[in-house]
Every structure is written in structure tokens, then in C-alpha cells.
Amino acid sequence: MTDDSKTVPAFAKAGPLRDFAAWWGPRPLAQVAVFLAVIALFYMLASNTVASMARIGISPGFGFLDRAANFEIGESPIAFGAGDTYARAILAGLLNTFKVAALGCVLATVLGVALGVARLSGNLLLSGLVRWYVEIVRNTPLLLQLFLWVALAHALPGPRQALVLFDAVFLTNRGVFVPRPVVDGLPAWGMATVVLVLGAWIVHLWSGRRRATNTPRRVLVSGVATFIALAAILLLAGARVAVEVPALAGFNIRGGASLTPEFAALLAGLTVKFSAAISEVVRAGILSVRAGQWEAGRALGLRDGQIMWRVVLPQALRVITPLTTSNYLDLIKDSSLAVAIGYPDLVSIVNTTANTTGQAFEALLILILVYLAINLGVSALMNLYNRRIALRGEAPA
Secondary structure: OOOHHHOOOOOOOOOHHHHHHHHHOOOHHHHHHHHHHHHHHHHHHHHHHHHHHHHOOOOOOOHHHHOEOOOOOOOOOOOOOOOOEHHHHHHHHHHHHHHHHHHHHHHHHHHHHHHHHHHOOOOHHHHHHHHHHHHHHHOOOHHHHHHHHHHHHHOOOOHHHOEEEOOOEEEEOOEEEEOEEEEEOOOHHHHHHHHHHHHHHHHHHHHHHHHOOOOHHHHHHHHHHHHHHHHHHHHHHOOEEEEEOOEEEOOEEEOOEEEOHHHHHHHHHHHHHHHHHHHHHHHHHHHOOOHHHHHHHHHOOOOHHHHHHHHHHHHHHHHHHHHHHHHHHHHHHHHHHHHHOOOOOHHHHHHHHHHHHOOHHHHHHHHHHHHHHHHHHHHHHHHHHHHHHOOOOOOOO
């Protein structure tokens, strides 16, 4: 008879050194050697870069950010002139990137969810059209699509022959003009109250999403109540609220909000391209839910729309969210293709900065760090949301 106690390995007593060794992993000397070699490589590259810059008369550093840019930006969310600094120019480019990326993510998600659900519909014509849409869009380069959209934008008629939709939207070769809300005379306390009401509504929707109690009726009722509360606040504050509709005045369109042809083309290209990808993610997420969930919902007397909203989609989000996060990150990075169609995004402004100052290395470093920070931030937020909606304690099928 053998003694089983002799076959059990004897572990050393746990302690800080053992914990550090377990964290460090095997072959510590080899890891240290590789780490030092990588540091030495980066040091050599940095030394050679600094020496090359000194040889051609360029002083390394970021002091150029305080100098006057001496160039104009065609489209900027903030006031910018040629006499402003390079730092402000880069900020304007960053805000342009934020604007198109945020709108692109929202529009691509809305369109992608609609297309994904339509692809699974029993209507053969509708599902077939969506399938062809997805296949064509996903299998053509985004840059080619952007060239197509910007060509279409510049091929639109002039303001006097503009294509008019619903007497409110004007499509011209000078841009797209849409109505915009205008609020005048709103005091600080009114603005603070509006922000609090909107924040409370978002928290309400978020808590309902966590408890799986959000239904179309509840969302509609809470939205109407929030709208009434906002209207009452604006009325009490004495603010004037109006919708400014664009109109033809002379040889141009006046009023409303205008989207430049380059911005409209970039937004359309990103929305169309990534809505096709998100639609496939949504379709895969819905198909990952067992068919028994549909049967159980019908047994409870629920309609197909209610089953989709209250039963299938909450479970499908576990599959949809991680893949949608990847599409959001790709959309943000691919927005840098705006430089090819003349939209002044971050890449375009940084490229101009590098060409006019000669500080190419510093400009490239700024670009890398900014995109890294944006993508890590978006990834962290989406991972937080993914952990919120994940079902705990359920074994994988």
C-alpha cells in the first residue's frame, strides 16, 4: 500500500517574495534582458532622432504649440484664425474628429440595429435587399466609398436649384442645411435645472435597463413627462424657444444648421460602412438566443415585438456589445480618412502642423497619444456597460 502523502508536492510558505515570483513568471533573467534590450533600442532611436533634428536645425520639443499657426481651418467648432496657436488648431481638429465620430457611432448603431432586425424578418424581399446592401458595403473599401459620397455631395445643384425635402432640408453643393432649435434668454439657473432633469431621465432609463423593466410604453411615457417638465422650466424662465428653418435668400441658403459637403460625405460614408458591420453583429446576437426563448414568450401571450424587446435583445446584448465596441473603435480610427476628402479633422491639422513646423516626430507623437486616449476611453466605457448587462452565474451553452 502506497503512501499518498508522498505524491503531493510540498509548497513553500506563501509570502511577498513568492507572490512576486508568481506575478513575474518563469525565466526572470531572460525577461529582464529582453526589457533592457527594448529600452536600449528605444533610447538609440530617440538619440538618432534628436541628432537628426539638431543636424537640420530643428530644436526638439513642444514649444511650437505656442506659436502662431498662420493657416486657416475651413470648418471649426470653435473660433479660429490664422493668428491663433498650433495648440488651438489641434484642438479644433480634435473637436471635428469628436463630432463626426460621435454622430457616426449613433447613426451607425440606429441604422445597423434596424438592418439587423430587418435581415431576420420573414419578408423575403426586405431581407434580400438588406443582404445585398450588407454584402456590397462590407466588400468595398471605405476610402472608395468616401470618394463616391464626396463626389455626390459636390454634384448636387446650387442653392437656387437645391433639392428640398419637407420644405425644411436643403441639399446643395455648398452643404446640407437642416433646421435647428434656438433657445434665447435662458438664465443660469434654468440651464442647471434642464441639465438636472435630463440627467434624471437618463438615470431612470439606465436603472430600467438594468432591471429589464424598460418597455416602449414606459420609455415613451417617461420621455413625454421629461419633455413637459423641460417645457415648463423654459416657460418659467422666460426663455424663447424656436426652430430656425433654413430658407433661400438671394443666392444662398440662410438660417438653420449647415453641414459642409466634406463633413456630410464623411458622416454618410462612416454611417453606411459601419451600419452594415453592426447589422451583422446584431443578427448574430439575436440568432445566439435559443429558439426556446421565443416559444416561451409566445406561450406567455407576448407578441413578437414584445418578445424581441423584453426577452431576446437583453440576452443578445451579451454578444452584441463586445463586437459593437470593436466597430466603434474602428469607426473612430477610420475617421482619419477624412484627410483624403478635405475635411479638417485631427489627422489633417496635425499633418499641416508637421509640414509647417518641421516637428514631425512631436506631431506624430501627439496624434498617437490622442487616438490612444480616445480609443481606450471608449473601450473602458463600453466594457463598463458590458459588465452591467452581463448575466452572472449562468454557465455558457
